[in-house]
Amino acid sequence: MNGAESLLRSLMANGVNVCFGNPGTSEMHFVAALDEVEGMRPILCLFEGVATGAADGYARMAGKPACTLLHLGPGLANGLANLHNARRAQSPVVNIVGDHASSHARYEAPLTSDLKGFARPVSHWLHSSSSSLTVGADAARAVQAATEAPGQVATLILPADTAWNPADDVASTLPFPAPALVSEQTIEYVASLVQSGVRTAFLLRGEALQEKGLRAAGRIAAKTGARLLCDTFAPRLQRGAGRVPVERLPYFAEQVVEFLSGTELIILVGAQPPVSFFAYPDKPSWLTPEGCRLAVLSHPHENGPAALDALVDALGVNTCVAKTSIRQPVEVSLDGPLDAESIMRVVAKHLPDNAIITEESSLALPFYGLTETAAPHDFLTLTGGAIGSMMAVSVGAGIACPERKVVNLQGDGSAMYTVQSLWTQARENVDVVTVIYANRGYKILSNELKRVGAAENGVHAASMFDLQNPALDWVALAKGMGVEAVRAESREDFEAAFASAMKRRGPMLIEAVI
């Protein structure tokens, strides 16, 4: 057994069995070991941002880490933006990054770089293996570090000689650390605040946004009238018919201010206090209303659903019935042009049970409410603002949940950053339907230009937001990567394409021209 095989077996002994990779020469022994060891599924990505974004999506849906396999500093660098998003999503991810052999590191070879320097800003845990004899134990610890609540990015650097030299051991399985429990004192304190009768909102994040947590929060809300909120961009939210509805914070600072107006108490459950996404001249960054009290029920590393259950007990609301969304038929008028609202109506109408929606489009956001009463689904968004996330997240979500349909609502500008995701969708036959909101521009930016108080769009500025010259042909791009695609220019076309895509399996792209 060499180090690579020890590493691979140790990853698997610790529950990691999917690898999103883009390897190079320094990772060849790891690649070779894939044929020595059964049970690790290697998934090739043609760009590292696809690998890291897919690992994020996988983690959000599987609740455990996949590993990535990346090639030296520059390979990791290409994956950093989506690791930033994974970090903000609190997704457990294990990066395996090949490095030059120890004996080669002293020479300034072309690919030599400050690998740890690249890794540090996104890694909660970072280590470079020093020997083939310890690489298995290092891998076990990397997995454990990734699974520390609420989920962390662990980066293990693998010098080539630690992969090719002999090893004699597979690391044992390390226990996954359970999230901390909130103290009784905290529960009592928060209960007393809630019982004081002030206008209260719970801001939920992490596991509290899944069914168990939501049911508890729903009981409290039913009794106390408290609002249930989630961040504009939450990693994962279970919603739709039969689920406890949660209000999503709007995107722009002034909308949030209005939305929270009158709130006297915000209780944070795994969330941070709301702040604006960007700063704007003369607009606030800190969005908690003046005079509103902030209280923490649970920190991100603590068990949010358990804390909500304990609060249910403390408030004596165990028998209260939470309000849930009731499935409602959606009407789609075929009158009028295809637009963001009609797209979302079609999605809401035809969404199958238990789908996964991934969303990275500023046009989709305002019509979020339309899917509230659609079939139950998981809803995943861009958590870290680094665009180019959901094309890749949709790949990982589909790999984690092969029996569920993934619907990716995607802006055309943002889709281009990790467009290579389509190839992996085709190769692995991932069941993702990508809807491109083809408005042929960075719409969000022409809005933002006005909002930051910059001058009116002149010709140069306008050119920086314009994707019309030339227009991207998404049907051709998808075809180029082996994904079936259609263009829809009317509501009728789009409904026909989407409804048909929901009834078949495998990747498909719909260019919705709006």
Place this chain on the structure above:
Amino acid sequence: MNGAESLLRSLMANGVNVCFGNPGTSEMHFVAALDEVEGMRPILCLFEGVATGAADGYARMAGKPACTLLHLGPGLANGLANLHNARRAQSPVVNIVGDHASSHARYEAPLTSDLKGFARPVSHWLHSSSSSLTVGADAARAVQAATEAPGQVATLILPADTAWNPADDVASTLPFPAPALVSEQTIEYVASLVQSGVRTAFLLRGEALQEKGLRAAGRIAAKTGARLLCDTFAPRLQRGAGRVPVERLPYFAEQVVEFLSGTELIILVGAQPPVSFFAYPDKPSWLTPEGCRLAVLSHPHENGPAALDALVDALGVNTCVAKTSIRQPVEVSLDGPLDAESIMRVVAKHLPDNAIITEESSLALPFYGLTETAAPHDFLTLTGGAIGSMMAVSVGAGIACPERKVVNLQGDGSAMYTVQSLWTQARENVDVVTVIYANRGYKILSNELKRVGAAENGVHAASMFDLQNPALDWVALAKGMGVEAVRAESREDFEAAFASAMKRRGPMLIEAVI
């Protein structure tokens, strides 16, 4: 005038007039300023790696920096791999990276990251502006830092408030620092070594590989019989008919050992001693032959051509005539399948005068010699090993030299990393002909797997090098981004396509199926 306008005017006062950008909200005032100030050419890229790679290509050909415009930490992160290549190419590049407004930095907004941490591994110079009043002076210094010999990466972080607050000044023009001159003692010392009659090779890099330096080196070689060498991956080499020929070091360690065998003295002119690209078990990393002496004529920051001229004087070889390549007709046999050799024969035959060849294909490399006697051209390669370089470098080279044809010889695997380059080629009508070596695999890696002594290709390993499932359709991909494309499956097809592409202007892609 606000900070953004002061910055923009200061960049221009210091000679920067091209901006490769992918801006976001925090850069909106910079974008707005583009309409207030005439003379900066903004070039939109759909992925940041295209912007940084284009800036590298621009710098190599223009000999001065362009600026990039990037969006916060993740935007910079997407550009890091090609900044690593630019650093290895010793290209002057000025990065302008927008950041959250100072007042917003204390909140943990989604896009908050360790921006300086991301920047440090690739930046020779790094600074975050603290006020709109100093941002112009900061920009002037950034340009000066970038132009320090041999060329540096300078990263200026621009908090949004330093762009939107008032400024009252445009920075003055700072002098570009000239490279240092080599001392007379060094010239005399190297001259004495050369005159000792040992078997000598000059390893040239940087400006020494352009015509002036090559002429001087050619005179020395003509008199002394010294070999003239360049690295496998040099940033820019002037070659072809009429130019002094230089031998390119082969790629693999054992080939280099044989190539340098018998060499008793290596004189470094702006180059480092040769080392292998990767380490392999039981193969050397350090490739200077045992007993061979190493001497430095000029360090990278010193003036190599001037040092060679001085050495010419010291050796008294001013009247020697350098050997130059003589243009030779190239024969292209139409018998046999399209392969890497016949592609290069066609390129050599039809290359127009003064073209720029960019190369990122392990298949093209062995046939390098075929273009030695073609029309004179500049030859640019992947300097830092971070693949995904030349698609973008070709954009920048074409922008720097609009009157010259760019021919990009590109592997299919590597082309995918920055495939978005095609869109910018179409938008800006850059005169680049991309030849895709479509062997539908990471050919280099299946070779490397054997070389590192890993096990025979099994099914999992083989799948990590295989781009056949599905095959990329490059004609469709190019069409998707507005670039005209054809597929060539025979020598006849390829020659017809390439010859026709050489006679027209504007971007074109040829998928050469081999």
